[in-house]
Amino acid sequence: QKEVEQDPGPLSVPEGAIVSLNCTYSNSAFQYFMWYRQYSRKGPELLMYTYSSGNKEDGRFTAQVDKSSKYISLFIRDSQPSDSATYLCAMSANAGGTSYGKLTFGQGTILTVHP
């Protein structure tokens, strides 16, 4: 079993739709949770960073963390064609752990928003 599971999709939605992306994880040492967006042939770009359970909002993006269920989500409201990219969830362990500093990624979900 992988430490982080993410449905690779692909996911295709019409412009304006609400997009929901999800990851589950098995390692309870993960304390920091990130969502990255990666356009083709580019490096990952940090969208959201959280370290506590609950919701965090930034513009059209909302990140949700449920540590009790080991489940994180990213919601994109009013999706645009420019949101078409691969979305990667990523997690890092707490300080003092042997894996501190290491980022563990999900497989990535390919999203296409069509006009």
Next chain:
Amino acid sequence: DTEVTQTPKHLVMGMTNKKSLKCEQHMGHRAMYWYKQKAKKPPELMFVYSYEKLSINESVPSRFSPECPNSSLLNLHLHALQPEDSALYLCASSQENLLGQGERGYTFGSGTRLTVV
């Protein structure tokens, strides 16, 4: 300056060549990373440097040799690579202590697309 700069953007090398990838950041980050990414796969960690010291080596073959000359620079020296080493090589940096640092996380460069022929 909130960028991680990687050079070159593209590199083609033969299996007997020696080349180096370079990475630079001026955000005061004290942790720097090398990741390898194959097509349609997530990035895979290769090395972690913390305060210019190698702290994690994910069992990477010795034909990849990292170097951290100072807190802003990270190199990856390549020698006798194989065609299967062709990939996007990503450099990243972060605050060493992620706890309670607000909008933190890794900042990635755009990568070097390496082709081994």
